[in-house]
Amino acid sequence: xxxxxxxxxxxxxxxxxxxxxxxxxxxxxxxxxxxxxxxxxxxxxxxxxxxxxxxxxxxxxxxxxxxxxxxxxxxxxxxxxxxxxxxxxxxxxxxxxxxxxxxxxxxxxxxxxxxxxxxxxxxxxxxxxxxxxxxxxxx
Ligand SMILES: [Zn+2]
Numbered sequence: 001x002x003x004x005x006x007x008x009x010x011x012x013x014x015x016x017x018x019x020x021x022x023x024x025x026x027x028x029x030x031x032x033x034x035x036x037x038x039x040x041x042x043x044x045x046x047x048x049x050x051x052x053x054x055x056x057x058x059x060x061x062x063x064x065x066x067x068x069x070x071x072x073x074x075x076x077x078x079x080x081x082x083x084x085x086x087x088x089x090x091x092x093x094x095x096x097x098x099x100x101x102x103x104x105x106x107x108x109x110x111x112x113x114x115x116x117x118x119x120x121x122x123x124x125x126x127x128x129x130x131x132x133x134x135x136x137x138x139x
Pocket of ligand 1: 121128
């Protein structure tokens with residue numbers, strides 16, 4: 001790992017290491033009143049056709065990540081923001097767990113063939129669901 005401009009690190013990681021780097025991490029996609037809307041980064045990475053055995057060139061700091069194909073430097077994506085104080089990557093412990101819209105019980109992160117979602121902890125008695133973006137309390 002070598003230090004790059006403006007505090008960015010330049011990393012060369014394969015797809016597996018890239019997923020490991022952002023395991024349990026989320027990034028801010030927007031704000032709504034007192035809450036921050038965030039996306040689990042591993043869920044986002046699933047949509048990008050990142051291959052485990054291929055190597056990628058990454059510019060990365062605590063707020064921002066740019067991913068390029070290593071051999072061609074073709075941009076794959078970037079996420080996060082370089083400057084906003086609300087865009088820090090954060091971990092699962094930071095999350096505000098939403099309440100079920102049907103019965104007000106706590107919700108749990110669940111997985112289905114269609115991806116992750118919030119499901120009611122009283123399932124199967126209650127079928128309450130919320131989509132991810134996850135909601136984080138403002139700070
Ligand atoms: Zn419920």
